[in-house]
Amino acid sequence: MKTFRGKTLSWHVADGTIELSLDRAPCNEIGTETLAELENFVTALDSLQREAHALIISSARKEGFCAGADLRELYRRSQAMPPAERLSGVRDFLERIHRVMNALDAAPLVTIAAVHGVTFGGGFELALVCDLIVADKMARFCFPELRLGLIPGFGGIPRLKRDLGNAVVRDLLLTGRSINATKAQSVGLVSQVAAEGDALRVARATAAQIGKFDRDTTIAAKIFIKPLAHDELRREIDVFCKLFTRPAVEAGLRKFVESTDALPYLP
Amino acid sequence: MTTLDKTTDEILQLAAEHFKVPRERLSPSDDFFKKLGINSLQALDLLTRLEQHFRIELPDYELQGVSDFRTLAERIQSRL
Numbered sequence: 001m002k003t004f005r006g007k008t009l010s011w012h013v014a015d016g017t018i019e020l021s022l023d024r025a026p027c028n029e030i031g032t033e034t035l036a037e038l039e040n041f042v043t044a045l046d047s048l049q050r051e052a053h054a055l056i057i058s059s060a061r062k063e064g065f066c067a068g069a070d071l072r073e074l075y076r077r078s079q080a081m082p083p084a085e086r087l088s089g090v091r092d093f094l095e096r097i098h099r100v101m102n103a104l105d106a107a108p109l110v111t112i113a114a115v116h117g118v119t120f121g122g123g124f125e126l127a128l129v130c131d132l133i134v135a136d137k138m139a140r141f142c143f144p145e146l147r148l149g150l151i152p153g154f155g156g157i158p159r160l161k162r163d164l165g166n167a168v169v170r171d172l173l174l175t176g177r178s179i180n181a182t183k184a185q186s187v188g189l190v191s192q193v194a195a196e197g198d199a200l201r202v203a204r205a206t207a208a209q210i211g212k213f214d215r216d217t218t219i220a221a222k223i224f225i226k227p228l229a230h231d232e233l234r235r236e237i238d239v240f241c242k243l244f245t246r247p248a249v250e251a252g253l254r255k256f257v258e259s260t261d262a263l264p265y266l267p
Numbered sequence: 268m269t270t271l272d273k274t275t276d277e278i279l280q281l282a283a284e285h286f287k288v289p290r291e292r293l294s295p296s297d298d299f300f301k302k303l304g305i306n307s308l309q310a311l312d313l314l315t316r317l318e319q320h321f322r323i324e325l326p327d328y329e330l331q332g333v334s335d336f337r338t339l340a341e342r343i344q345s346r347l
Contacts, residue, residue, distance in 0.1 A: 177326040
């Protein structure tokens with residue numbers, strides 16, 4: 001299907017570029033609905049990629065690219081399950097999202113995340129699967145999971161380690177602080193910083209440039225230079241699941257869910 | 268090095284312009300969440316603009332417990 005409009009995202013192909021646009025209020029939080037539509041996209045990608053040389057992932061929400069996992073849904077669903085089933089439910093979700101992330105990471109075309117605003121947690125992880133990140137100057141990147149007694153669970157740690165020096169990885173993970181696009185570019189995370197609101201235009205220009213090269217050569221180069229630490233990704237799921245059963249996590253999630261701020265992003 | 272008063276004034280000016288509030292309605296002791304009518308997402312936006320304006324990096328955890336412009340200015344001043 002060359003075009004699709006779902007409840008949480010849409011995609012279309014134009015000028016040899018697949019554009020996947022996230023659009024779920026308030027800030028593209030990734031829950032079961034988004035996961036299902038991402039799975040559909042990955043299935044469709046198999047045929048879409050034959051007509052394209054690039055994939056751009058962006059957000060239609062003014063608040064930002066993606067605020068991460070839908071913690072309200074996670075809390076609600078886990079509370080509705082018998083305690084004995086909560087962990088298997090979480091593990092199932094993680095394994096599904098990892099399959100999606102791994103498929104996007106290894107996709108046989110150049111992938112570009114065009115981000116703005118809040119790019120937190122699972123949203124940051126979605127950007128990290130892409131070959132390039134183009135950020136508008138108001139983008140902020142953050143792994144806030146430690147604030148909830150967790151670690152990133154969508155494959156973020158192995159991907160962050162792939163891309164950045166360990167000192168920066170420790171800084172981001174252990175402080176849970178957010179960094180702006182300028183800082184993100186200075187440490188090598190972001191390839192280009194665009195003016196406010198211009199990330200998608202810059203991503204399209206980058207995709208057009210990439211489209212000038214022989215596609216097979218580009219894919220061979222990508223496979224050669226972009227490793228995927230499958231063992232470490234599996235270990236991340238195990239560590240996340242082990243942490244998830246702790247009372248501190250339930251307390252942290254409850255506090256987040258009970259916050260009166262619709263978007264409780266400050267530490 | 269700029270003085271704390273100058274830093275505070277620049278913050279008030281930037282906040283007034285961005286959130287379209289008359290500058291004369293803002294004072295250093297004001298609670299910026301209430302006075303500007305902003306939520307935490309907009310506060311992050313303000314943080315990014317302040318980092319760009321002052322050419323500093325200010326970890327968002329430094330804003331814990333900070334809600335008035337003067338204290339925000341002190342945090343920024345310590346990075347100049």
